[in-house]
Amino acid sequence: MKELVVISGKGGTGKTSLVASFSVLAGEKIMADCDVDASNLHLLFNSSVIRQIPFYGLKKARISEELCVKCGDCEDYCHFGAIDNSFVDGLSCEGCGVCKLACRAGAIEMVEHIAGQIEFSDTEYGPMVHARLGVAEDNSGKLVAEVRKMARQIAEDKNYELIITDGPPGIGCQVISCLSNADLVLVVTEPSRTGIHDMERVLSLVEHFDGRAAVCINKWDISASNTGEIEDICYSKNIPVVGKIPYDMTVYNALKNGIPYIRKKDSPASTATLGIWDSLLKML
Amino acid sequence: MKLAVASGKGGTGKTTVSVSLAITMAQRKRVAFLDCDVEEPNGHLMLNPVLQHKEMVAVLVPEIDEQKCDSCGYCAEICAFHALAVLPGNTLVFPEMCHACGGCWNFCPKQAITPVDNYIGVVEEGRAEKVRFVHGRLNVGVAMSPPLIRAVKAKAKNDELTIIDVPPGTSCPAVKSVEGVDFCILVTEPTPFGLHDLDLAVQVLHQLKIPCGVVINRSDGLDLTVEEYCGRCKIPVLQKIPLDREVAEGYAAGIPAVLVKKEWGELFSELMDKVEEVVSS
Ligand code: SF4
Ligand code: SF4
Ligand code: SF4
Ligand code: SF4
Numbered sequence: 409m410k411e412l413v414v415i416s417g418k419g420g421t422g423k424t425s426l427v428a429s430f431s432v433l434a435g436e437k438i439m440a441d442c443d444v445d446a447s448n449l450h451l452l453f454n455s456s457v458i459r460q461i462p463f464y465g466l467k468k469a470r471i472s473e474e475l476c477v478k479c480g481d482c483e484d485y486c487h488f489g490a491i492d493n494s495f496v497d498g499l500s501c502e503g504c505g506v507c508k509l510a511c512r513a514g515a516i517e518m519v520e521h522i523a524g525q526i527e528f529s530d531t532e533y534g535p536m537v538h539a540r541l542g543v544a545e546d547n548s549g550k551l552v553a554e555v556r557k558m559a560r561q562i563a564e565d566k567n568y569e570l571i572i573t574d575g576p577p578g579i580g581c582q583v584i585s586c587l588s589n590a591d592l593v594l595v596v597t598e599p600s601r602t603g604i605h606d607m608e609r610v611l612s613l614v615e616h617f618d619g620r621a622a623v624c625i626n627k628w629d630i631s632a633s634n635t636g637e638i639e640d641i642c643y644s645k646n647i648p649v650v651g652k653i654p655y656d657m658t659v660y661n662a663l664k665n666g667i668p669y670i671r672k673k674d675s676p677a678s679t680a681t682l683g684i685w686d687s688l689l690k691m692l
Numbered sequence: 693m694k695l696a697v698a699s700g701k702g703g704t705g706k707t708t709v710s711v712s713l714a715i716t717m718a719q720r721k722r723v724a725f726l727d728c729d730v731e732e733p734n735g736h737l738m739l740n741p742v743l744q745h746k747e748m749v750a751v752l753v754p755e756i757d758e759q760k761c762d763s764c765g766y767c768a769e770i771c772a773f774h775a776l777a778v779l780p781g782n783t784l785v786f787p788e789m790c791h792a793c794g795g796c797w798n799f800c801p802k803q804a805i806t807p808v809d810n811y812i813g814v815v816e817e818g819r820a821e822k823v824r825f826v827h828g829r830l831n832v833g834v835a836m837s838p839p840l841i842r843a844v845k846a847k848a849k850n851d852e853l854t855i856i857d858v859p860p861g862t863s864c865p866a867v868k869s870v871e872g873v874d875f876c877i878l879v880t881e882p883t884p885f886g887l888h889d890l891d892l893a894v895q896v897l898h899q900l901k902i903p904c905g906v907v908i909n910r911s912d913g914l915d916l917t918v919e920e921y922c923g924r925c926k927i928p929v930l931q932k933i934p935l936d937r938e939v940a941e942g943y944a945a946g947i948p949a950v951l952v953k954k955e956w957g958e959l960f961s962e963l964m965d966k967v968e969e970v971v972s973s
Binding site (some may be wrong): 418444445448487488504506510543545549576579580582584598599600606613617631634660 | 700701703707731732734737738770772773788791792793794795798799830832833834835836837859860861862863864865866867882883884885888889892895896899900940941943944945946
């Protein structure tokens with residue numbers, strides 16, 4: 409079984425539209441939407457949630473008013489400023505449990521905390537796993553890992569050969585959590601100063617974790633000179649550029665209508681995407 | 693005043709708005725631009741600041757004194773973040789997992805653990821013409837951005853208009869960046885993705901009790917769904933910024949929207965006036 413992880417560093421490079429189009433092109437596969445902050449992939453499919461399971465984050469501290477003797481030790485020990493006057497602020501508590509160790513009155517208990525939901529959906533292009541992290545929740549890296557684990561399990565059960573993972577933005581814990589054991593990491597970039605900057609950061613992250621990367625350039629004709637620079641950077645790092653997608657209003661219009669743009673056949677963007685998909689399959 | 697510029701999803705033009713607003717307002721008053729998107733800082737690419745000051749930011753991680761440690765395993769047991777592993781004769785620390793909670797060094801029965809600095813990134817400061825500029829850069833491979841975000845925010849001064857560029861998303865980095873601001877501008881675009889993620893961002897701000905308003909970027913005039921949403925949630929639409937190819941190309945070359953189109957200065961002054969109106973009411 410192979411997993412293709414698609415990331416972009418910065419947002420708005422058209423990554424999700426591209427993943428949706430790959431999903432139309434691929435045969436039997438499962439999709440994993442790992443942008444657990446703001447999962448969007450399902451908006452481009454006819455999808456319905458068939459099952460939901462809670463995602464437990466780290467436990468949170470709770471102080472029993474009856475047992476607490478107001479000594480203030482817990483407040484002194486909490487490195488996150490989450491305790492004020494023997495009251496725990498749930499938003500700031502990171503669940504380290506240090507206050508419980510510090511409390512000599514045994515007044516602190518660590519309680520289960522649901523930090524989000526993992527959702528399983530059916531779409532016209534196959535099963536999909538996605539997640540919704542509760543508002544203002546921490547621990548998103550772990551949720552990403554869970555989504556990938558669930559997707560892998562389903563793929564094994566169904567004997568599917570391919571997992572397509574829509575990765576989160578940035579280079580932090582969520583992305584790091586997406587890179588382990590990925591067979592191929594496709595970095596979607598655009599030829600802007602910020603796009604190049606973020607691509608370089610995300611490529612060094614992939615390198616740092618010994619991943620195998622490929623790059624594709626979206627809206628490449630917005631700036632041919634920046635596109636050239638991206639190609640040079642990739643060449644010097646020995647990373648293949650698997651394709652260039654032109655600026656095409658079809659993509660924006662398809663997005664507005666909530667469908668993968670590849671369904672508008674023969675548009676310049678679709679043709680380019682077909683080529684990219686072929687190269688990726690060969691690499692996998 | 694502390695003003696955050698955020699967007700649920702990336703790529704909605706948040707930095708276009710924050711940078712253009714900073715340049716416009718700097719004609720009128722003292723302005724500081726704080727880029728809290730420490731994973732992918734982009735503000736400097738548009739503002740081109742001269743960076744004069746650099747400061748390394750560290751978090752604490754445990755260091756084990758092998759002489760004192762008797763491999764009892766207690767530290768690994770209490771570490772909620774699985775940042776420690778005790779093998780016979782060797783206790784391992786995984787700094788990228790550590791949250792610096794202090795559990796292990798406070799409670800090791802042999803007092804074999806001391807906290808030491810682990811550098812996670814830098815805060816850089818400088819000036820971009822009239823704008824005071826600060827940003828943070830997270831070292832590649834570091835998972836924990838909140839301490840660096842806190843260090844960037846610590847550079848805010850009270851006598852300035854502070855504009856904070858917030859990282860995308862709704863989880864800890866975004867929350868840590870908006871915490872404590874007086875108002876948050878949410879930048880969205882009129883697509884299903886934009887609306888979906890705007891709704892998530894609004895929920896976060898409600899939970900944090902931070903007042904907010906919306907800027908519709910790449911507006912083609914047909915933004916009914918976004919406007920309906922804002923009406924329903926009683927959130928003011930502060931400004932609409934048109935879809936413009938010249939601005940998009942300027943962005944690609946690293947030129948802020950207000951410098952590509954001078955007449956857009958008006959758009960951003962108006963935006964600030966509306967923010968002030970909402971904040972004071
Ligand atoms: S569990 Fe940790 S973060 Fe939460 S209140 Fe206790 S000491 Fe503070
Ligand atoms: S340490 Fe225990 S007894 Fe002391 S204030 Fe905290 S909860 Fe109360
Ligand atoms: S708790 Fe202290 S003595 Fe025990 S394994 Fe950890 S470092 Fe060693
Ligand atoms: S400081 Fe806290 S998180 Fe870090 S290793 Fe020690 S117990 Fe674990």
